[in-house]
């Protein structure tokens with residue numbers, strides 16, 4: 312700032328994840344123009360999106376206002392810590408990541424090691440910890456360290472499958488806390504959920520947090536085939552139709568007026584369709600992947616024919632064909 316060195320940042324992480332705000336510095340500035348210089352030392356990339364400068368008192372005032380609102384609220388607090396974002400900040404980590412089809416990134420230990428992250432608790436109280444893991448016959452025990460307190464859960468299962476593990480609760484004061492992961496044996500961790508609990512009353516599952524008090528809609532369904540379900544609904548309020556099939560972005564809920572609703576997969580806590588309609592009505596839940604299979608065959612056929620043709624035609628005709636193909640492609644994209 313004004314040619315005076317202030318701070319340096321090395322935003323390197325093992326997992327290339329997401330933009331993040333970093334608190335840089337706190338300065339006393341006189342009224343008038345100032346010059347900010349940013350410099351890269353030539354040893355790697357820096358991607359900067361924005362720099363925000365806020366008057367300290369305004370920032371503190373806003374922060375206290377938010378903390379007060381959280382403290383006074385009766386609503387439970389839920390943190391979702393993606394394992395790959397929170398525990399792979401160390402570029403030399405002994406943990407690594409992999410992608411699991413139609414799921415998310417999972418982290419696993421290449422050798423015994425603990426990785427840590429910081430969690431800010433805005434309201435003191437008991438917090439219960441859950442971990443979404445891929446269980447399997449080769450798996451051992453996941454260890455979570457909360458300020459040094461050890462929480463254990465077994466990841467062993469005869470048949471592989473995802474499961475939310477209940478790790479138990481810890482009393483946490485307001486402020487920053489250290490969360491570490493380590494394992495005895497092999498584990499595959501997707502995500503950690505931390506939920507505030509009232510009067511030490513433990514939750515049996517994360518789902519308990521999402522149980523509404525209103526009259527539940529009545530739902531009857533009939534399976535037409537593995538890709539299509541007919542659903543009859545009677546609802547007094549808008550609701551989320553929870554679909555227990557494995558999440559896939561190509562499932563759709565289609566209302567009787569033709570409205571298509573795409574599925575939500577909110578960290579595997581809520582997996583279904585938000586239906587903003589009340590009354591008694593019918594809808595269809597359909598896997599539209601089959602449409603893509605049919606369309607994909609047609610596109611392949613078109614591509615095949617045009618490639619064959621292009622080898623034998625003059626350039627002018629080729630350009631005209633290329634323009635036509637581009638408009639055909641646009642038409643196909645518009646359809647979806």
Ligand SMILES: [Ca+2]
Nearest residue numbers: 394415416501
């Ligand atoms: Ca994950």
